[in-house]
Amino acid sequence: MIMIYVLAAIIIIAAIFSITQKDLILAVVGTSAISVILSIFYYLLQAPDVALTEAAIGIALSTIIFVIAIKKTERYEE
Amino acid sequence: MIYYITAILLILIGMYAVLTKKNIIKIVIGLSIVDSGVNLLLISIGYIKNGTAPIFSVKGLTPDKMVDPVPQALVLTAIVIGLGVTAVALSLVIRLYDHHKTLNIDKIRKLKW
Amino acid sequence: MRKATAIIILALVGYYFLSVFLTVPFGEKRNNVGQYYLHNTVRETGAVNSVTAIVVSYRGFDTLGEVTVLFIASLGLGAILFDKKGKKRRLQHASLIVRVGAHMLYPLIVLLGAYVFVHGHLTPGGGFQGGAIIATGVLLMFISYRSFETSHKALTYIESIAGMTFVLTGLSGLIWGNSFLQNVLPLGEPGRLISAGIIPIIYIAIGFKVGAELTGLLDNMLKTIKSD
Numbered sequence A: 001m002i003m004i005y006v007l008a009a010i011i012i013i014a015a016i017f018s019i020t021q022k023d024l025i026l027a028v029v030g031t032s033a034i035s036v037i038l039s040i041f042y043y044l045l046q047a048p049d050v051a052l053t054e055a056a057i058g059i060a061l062s063t064i065i066f067v068i069a070i071k072k073t074e075r076y077e078e
Numbered sequence B: 001m002i003y004y005i006t007a008i009l010l011i012l013i014g015m016y017a018v019l020t021k022k023n024i025i026k027i028v029i030g031l032s033i034v035d036s037g038v039n040l041l042l043i044s045i046g047y048i049k050n051g052t053a054p055i056f057s058v059k060g061l062t063p064d065k066m067v068d069p070v071p072q073a074l075v076l077t078a079i080v081i082g083l084g085v086t087a088v089a090l091s092l093v094i095r096l097y098d099h100h101k102t103l104n105i106d107k108i109r110k111l112k113w
Numbered sequence C: 001m002r003k004a005t006a007i008i009i010l011a012l013v014g015y016y017f018l019s020v021f022l023t024v025p026f027g028e029k030r031n032n033v034g035q036y037y038l039h040n041t042v043r044e045t046g047a048v049n050s051v052t053a054i055v056v057s058y059r060g061f062d063t064l065g066e067v068t069v070l071f072i073a074s075l076g077l078g079a080i081l082f083d084k085k086g087k088k089r090r091l092q093h094a095s096l097i098v099r100v101g102a103h104m105l106y107p108l109i110v111l112l113g114a115y116v117f118v119h120g121h122l123t124p125g126g127g128f129q130g131g132a133i134i135a136t137g138v139l140l141m142f143i144s145y146r147s148f149e150t151s152h153k154a155l156t157y158i159e160s161i162a163g164m165t166f167v168l169t170g171l172s173g174l175i176w177g178n179s180f181l182q183n184v185l186p187l188g189e190p191g192r193l194i195s196a197g198i199i200p201i202i203y204i205a206i207g208f209k210v211g212a213e214l215t216g217l218l219d220n221m222l223k224t225i226k227s228d
Helices: A003-018 A022-044 A048-072 B002-020 B023-045 B068-102 B105-110 C002-021 C033-044 C050-058 C058-080 C096-118 C129-143 C151-178 C199-222
Strands: none
Touching: A003 B002, A003 B023, A003 C050, A003 C129, A022 A048, A022 B023, A022 C033, A022 C058, A048 B023, A048 B068, A048 C129, A048 C199, B002 C002, B002 C033, B068 C033, B068 C050, B068 C058, B068 C199, B105 C033, B105 C058, C033 C050, C050 C199, C058 C199, C096 C129, C129 C199, C151 C199
């Protein structure tokens, strides 16, 4: 029970970290951390299909698409 | 109950990033966070206390204490479509950068071809 | 000024949103259409995984729409990033540990992805998960080796044939049955690999199609990075 509160706090901290960073690669790492903990939440809510889908798509593919887009444009904000 | 509050906070943080930030890639990151929040909200509605996953793996399982399977089927589709939207949005960002050489939406609005 | 307005509006939206959702009790059993699906899945479709039966059999038309949306997204991305010069240079080789590890892990990842989408009606999994796992394995090879290529023609053929298999299976339900995407094969015994009618056929087609599509998407985006 205490684990759910700790994981929820980690998600909110990762989301706020991800939108207030000037280095865009760190922002993308924050988004990927949200996907990892969200996959654990889906397992705790008894939904194994959705946990597999979120782990396979949100962690690997979404992050690599962002990193390729950042590599072709600028890395630092402003 | 903590699941509802976490999902709504994620939606609000994502919408704040879309409304206030000036860098286009930050706006697309905010859009992706809104997608994650909405999916968590949908699945946490169908949960039953002390329920199990809706798969009849062993012969004698009764469907009385199983979790609702309909929101899970809908969220499966929604996650894949969220990835599609993010991919097309980022390809548009790459094309905009090739043309205008900047990622600031204020400057892109002022330039006229 | 802009930030203060945004915070006030979002606080209002959040307050009303939260007050609606605090009246929905968490974890209570409700009588809705999910109860009908849970009680009648094994008898009517022969699939043991209830979520798979809903995605493919009861609401199969939505899955056809989703496959179409993925196809259009991949097409749009290829059209927007089209470069007539088409220089195909990639980054340098990765280091030795990454190269050897990727060479050993790549067949295992593809095998895991194929296992996940073949057993979609028995265990958690299915076409979309298996396709994403296969695309991740191919991505590992793209990153490690400079000269790893996937032939464009083969991906196009796999994707088109898989898409046509899905639609033809649905049309066969219309010809020999009553409606589009109806089960016309014998149901078999629930729990075995060859059972549940047309559900394994559709999921295998979706697995191939999603894997080929996501690989093509990654190939398109990685293609024009110049090495400096």
